[in-house]
Amino acid sequence: MRVGLIADTHDRLPAVDALLKEMMGRGVNFVLHAGDFCSPFSLKPFQDHGIAMAGVFGRNDGDPEGIRAFAAQGMGQELFESPHSLKLGDHKILMVHDIGEVVERSVLAHSIVIHGHTHLQEMKTRNETLIVNPGEACGWLYGSPTAAILDLDTRQVEFIKLPGEDWAP
Numbered sequence: 001m002r003v004g005l006i007a008d009t010h011d012r013l014p015a016v017d018a019l020l021k022e023m024m025g026r027g028v029n030f031v032l033h034a035g036d037f038c039s040p041f042s043l044k045p046f047q048d049h050g051i052a053m054a055g056v057f058g059r060n061d062g063d064p065e066g067i068r069a070f071a072a073q074g075m076g077q078e079l080f081e082s083p084h085s086l087k088l089g090d091h092k093i094l095m096v097h098d099i100g101e102v103v104e105r106s107v108l109a110h111s112i113v114i115h116g117h118t119h120l121q122e123m124k125t126r127n128e129t130l131i132v133n134p135g136e137a138c139g140w141l142y143g144s145p146t147a148a149i150l151d152l153d154t155r156q157v158e159f160i161k162l163p164g165e166d167w168a169p
Contacts, residue, residue, distance in 0.1 A: 001030075004028040005114055005150055006033050007097070007136070009036065010038050011037075011038045011138070012139065015137055017045040019147045028051075033055030034095055035082055037058070040070035041070070047077070054078045055077075056081065056095045082097045083102050094106065094110040099131070107126065107129055107131070108127055111130065112130045112131075121134060134148035144162055
């Protein structure tokens with residue numbers, strides 16, 4: 001199963017839309033979001049494309065109840081407080097916005113950790129735990145929207161980086 005990884009969307013709808021289209025073209029139909037949606041309307045591209053999503057709130061989500069209400073309008077969109085554990089297949093996954101908010105033993109109790117906050121794409125392994133930051137979907141800080149695709153069967157991560165001009169409206 002291929003799962004999309006996204007974080008730090010920060011209301012940039014054209015970038016989120018372009019990333020979701022790219023993920024769908026690569027066989028993704030479920031996305032894990034590591035927080036910082038910012039506003040309820042940030043979920044619109046997920047609803048427009050009918051992509052299921054599970055996510056956690058980040059530090060810049062100023063209206064969590066509004067975001068939850070917007071998510072409830074779509075199918076298969078669930079939002080949780082950060083950090084949140086879930087099971088996908090054989091994997092126990094931890095989603096957290098800022099990995100600095102969780103203790104090491106909590107990280108190591110999961111086979112996969114997805115986080116955001118720094119806006120930088122990163123992948124590392126700590127003991128047997130795969131830790132992935134898909135970067136910034138908004139592209140605000142570093143100029144290019146980024147995300148990732150995780151193959152749950154192989155634990156391989158494929159990073160996505162869109163060129164600056166290709167996702168603009």
